Amino acid sequence: MQLVFVAGVGMTRIGRRSEPLPELMAEASRLALAEAGIDTPEAIVVATMNPEEFLGDGNFASNVATHMGFADVPALRIETATSSGAAAFYAGFAQVTAGLRRTVLVVGGEKMTHLTTPRVSEIIGRSIDPYERTYGATMPALAGLVTRALMTRHGVGAREIAQVAVKNHANATRNPLAHFQQAVTLDEVLSSRMVADPLRLMHCCPISDGAAAVVLSARPSPVRVAGVGQGTDTLAVRHRRELTSFAATRTAAREAYAMAGIGPERVDVAEIHDAFAPFELISLEDLGLVPPGKAGRATLDGDTALDGRLPVNPSGGLKARGHPLAATGLAQIAECVWQLTGRARDRQVADVHCALAHSIGGLATNNWVTILARA
């Protein structure tokens, strides 16, 4: 198989944005292409979760390609709910590693702050099993069920969960592109409004606009794609034996580690899908980065802080960098590339050789693990 390199990355500021989505995606793409020194890629992969409902627009690969002046470049769209960006990265990686294309632009984005929160929640909730939705299940509701089981059956404490949000907000104060630029305290998180008991408002990621892009190339550059893995699970959460561990993450991690030929002990920094704070704790264990049952303690002890043994979500994570759905998987990869190439500025982790990005689609029905390494 052809080795695949990350030739360039780009990301917009995440948050409330007035520009149309195709323009946000063009902004991220232009940054990535400029860094790669490429005028026109051989192919484009576009990720958006639901522009049909958020914007009323479809045929989005052609929409974005045409907007950027790439109407003549073959473009396709990929969707796996909230992990669409990571899935699009895989589709681009597959084209290059198979020798079908030499350079592929992968761009993901979402725009939703122009809608009310209930409407956004409803549209994101389309990714939930239809029967469970008839009982009022939303993403926060299912995350609330997971969180209560995590606390009751596994003894994970409220402070351990809240510390994830505190840490990720602290990291985001060092990221000028992050949605939230201010720190929060443990007390603020613990006293924030109850959303889906025991899940609180400040355990949840915000609604964000934004885009991120990656240029993949067969030509050697400092960062190599070491491994990509996908894991899937039942659409219905009720059909699973476990609520507090995601099989889709475990499968994706196993595949990615096998392709990279490494184990979790080699990971120097990780971007983890903390759409809800407890998911960071679950994922740390599912990814094998922390021994079972130890993620809460490790987080409280500062092991996953910027200056800890294994910094997690130096970008601020979904919680504080923001979560523009299909942009997120690529925003995580952009952060990994910046960390690997010493360009993460105030949030740079020392001596990063291997970085891992983990993306959850739906309520962990379609998850991805991407491992990047210094070439």
Added chain:
Amino acid sequence: METIAASHCPRCGLVVAPPAAYCPHHPVSMAPITLPGVGEVVSFTTLHTPPAGFRSPLHIAIVELEGGGRFVCHGAEVQGLKIGATVAIEAVDNVYYFSHLGAMERARLFWRRAGHAGDRVNAIARSLAKRVWKSRAVNTDA
């Protein structure tokens, strides 16, 4: 007691409720079965700003039915409810609700579940401690 329509995978034994045409894990047709409307709470939550069409607060639970299969339902209240508690499930206008079981219902369930006379003594010995603990948990918190 309420019964709940479900289905069973002939290959892996997975039970899903409500019934599905195919097993989520195997490309085989599922066989229809019926389960009693009683089970153990796997987890529950309360939504304070539920989606359109639902009233706040909205209680949602996942219940592991006797005979297997996990079921999503609503509840009228969750005061004192604990993960692991036994609840009854009833349909009101085709919407399923869980409710705490009183002492009499629990006793009746226990004797029904204990099965044939020969098994009964063993069953009592096995589950007495669990039952006492559970009923105390429910009573003290109610």
